[in-house]
Amino acid sequence: MSEKTESRRSFLKQSAAATIAASQFASVAPAKAYQSNDRLRIGIIGPGRRGFGSHVKTLVKLRNQKGANLDITGINDVYTVHRDQAVNYIKQETGQTPKTYQDYRDLLNDKEIDAVCIATPDHWHAKQVLDALEAGKHVYCEKPMTHHISEAFDVVDAWKKSGLVVQVGVQSTSIPIWNEVRALVDEGKLGKIVQFQAESFRNSLGGMSRHNVITKEMTPQSVDWKRWLGVEEGLAPDLPFDRATFGQWRCYWPFGYGMYSDLFVHRVSAMLKATGLKYPGRVVGGGGIFLEYDDREVTDVASIIADFHEGVQGLISSTMVSSAVPIRHLIRGHHGTVVFDKNVFGQRQAYEFIPERPQVTLDSKLKQEEVVSERVPDQTLLHFENFLAAVKAGDPTLVNNTPELGAAAVMVVNLAVQSYREGKVFQVERDTLQINKGDSSWADNWEKMSKSHSKPRHVAGWHAGDRGSLLVPPQYQKLAGPWIDGKPPENT
Numbered sequence: 001m002s003e004k005t006e007s008r009r010s011f012l013k014q015s016a017a018a019t020i021a022a023s024q025f026a027s028v029a030p031a032k033a034y035q036s037n038d039r040l041r042i043g044i045i046g047p048g049r050r051g052f053g054s055h056v057k058t059l060v061k062l063r064n065q066k067g068a069n070l071d072i073t074g075i076n077d078v079y080t081v082h083r084d085q086a087v088n089y090i091k092q093e094t095g096q097t098p099k100t101y102q103d104y105r106d107l108l109n110d111k112e113i114d115a116v117c118i119a120t121p122d123h124w125h126a127k128q129v130l131d132a133l134e135a136g137k138h139v140y141c142e143k144p145m146t147h148h149i150s151e152a153f154d155v156v157d158a159w160k161k162s163g164l165v166v167q168v169g170v171q172s173t174s175i176p177i178w179n180e181v182r183a184l185v186d187e188g189k190l191g192k193i194v195q196f197q198a199e200s201f202r203n204s205l206g207g208m209s210r211h212n213v214i215t216k217e218m219t220p221q222s223v224d225w226k227r228w229l230g231v232e233e234g235l236a237p238d239l240p241f242d243r244a245t246f247g248q249w250r251c252y253w254p255f256g257y258g259m260y261s262d263l264f265v266h267r268v269s270a271m272l273k274a275t276g277l278k279y280p281g282r283v284v285g286g287g288g289i290f291l292e293y294d295d296r297e298v299t300d301v302a303s304i305i306a307d308f309h310e311g312v313q314g315l316i317s318s319t320m321v322s323s324a325v326p327i328r329h330l331i332r333g334h335h336g337t338v339v340f341d342k343n344v345f346g347q348r349q350a351y352e353f354i355p356e357r358p359q360v361t362l363d364s365k366l367k368q369e370e371v372v373s374e375r376v377p378d379q380t381l382l383h384f385e386n387f388l389a390a391v392k393a394g395d396p397t398l399v400n401n402t403p404e405l406g407a408a409a410v411m412v413v414n415l416a417v418q419s420y421r422e423g424k425v426f427q428v429e430r431d432t433l434q435i436n437k438g439d440s441s442w443a444d445n446w447e448k449m450s451k452s453h454s455k456p457r458h459v460a461g462w463h464a465g466d467r468g469s470l471l472v473p474p475q476y477q478k479l480a481g482p483w484i485d486g487k488p489p490e491n492t
Contacts, residue, residue: 122255149407168405192458198267285303
């Protein structure tokens with residue numbers, strides 16, 4: 001690695017740290033700080049495929065191999081097989097036998113439990129997070145943070161009031177590269193940001209989410225079905241038991257939004273973090289079921305166009321039927337483009353800065369360069385370490401994926417789902433965040449700004465003056481203007 005690249009990395013890390021510190025919410029109340037000898041007692045709500053494979057196993061690894069001062073003391077799951085699997089594993093690996101709970105609320109009522117990890121189906125997230133905060137528990141919740149937009153803002157409000165730590169489980173938001181690129185954006189190296197692009201392409205013989213194995217052990221006797229549905233809580237309709245619905249719930253709208261909530265949340269969260277954008281101004285969703293006619297409801301091809309009030313467009317594309325030739329992740333600016341490594345969400349966190357021509361940038365010093373960020377072999381482990389550090393410090397703002405970021409991602413994704421299903425364009429008021437059905441006002445606003453020769457809007461955190469924001473009009477533009485009463489413009 002060159003000295004130049006290394007010095008840039010150092011600058012980016014320092015700038016990124018300053019950006020993060022400046023962006024936190026002073027209104028968030030401080031949580032109790034844990035002393036070095038305090039043992040954190042954690043309960044698991046939903047130790048299924050993700051809850052067991054990532055939450056339970058990662059926490060055990062942190063405890064046994066990294067010396068984390070924690071115990072997993074409670075397990076809740078409505079499916080006896082998952083519950084027993086988690087208990088047996090924890091007992092085998094730690095020598096401790098956690099308590100078991102049929103109802104997660106009984107786990108929350110346990111005064112011995114300090115924090116919970118939630119990995120239930122999406123439609124349960126909001127209620128369980130809110131109930132956990134009400135019970136005084138720190139929360140690590142799988143993405144998406146909530147199933148509905150209104151729920152997301154309920155969580156944000158409760159989080160701010162509680163002073164407790166809430167980490168949204170988008171593990172890729174803990175890798176340093178997003179903060180490094182955000183610092184690059186804020187210093188103005190890319191110029192005015194105008195667009196980002198992201199993708200998530202996968203393929204399989206069985207179809208999206210059918211890789212989640214269903215077994216004969218899944219029966220109305222082993223699954224507390226009505227509790228899983230959340231019928232009494234009004235979370236889902238009362239449906240007959242179906243192994244596919246239970247084990248492959250991402251295929252059905254009441255419980256998940258397919259690739260929108262499973263995969264797009266990862267990409268959107270990362271891009272919002274890298275650009276500093278938050279809530280969208282207008283969202284359109286497209287796609288359909290173009291191949292996987294297997295009783296699913298969710299799309300196998302999807303796309304999102306998200307326009308932001310800061311004058312940035314987000315393009316997110318995905319298919320579950322093609323993965324050999326994916327689209328590159330990138331951020332476009334007036335002076336240059338950041339192109340992320342094709343494996344940036346995997347094992348190689350790197351990006352390339354590609355400047356525009358000097359005729360555009362008026363800066364011959366801008367050169368193409370590659371920056372390789374710190375490699376993170378286990379993003380989930382790093383994300384949990386970040387959560388535990390925030391809990392220990394008693395500082396809710398230290399997490400790498402706050403409920404604010406979680407809510408912004410939910411709004412982008414969910415409005416796209418709503419747009420696809422209802423055939424509508426949705427607009428979000430800049431100040432009130434009120435959601436309206438689309439009309440001409442979005443385009444009218446930008447045309448008005450153009451006529452008044454307004455300056456471009458930047459994302460919060462920008463500190464590069466007008467760098468890369470203002471055009472240099474050619475001299476002949478002085479000839480422009482309407483002819484009035486048959487007379488040419490004054491400058492003609």
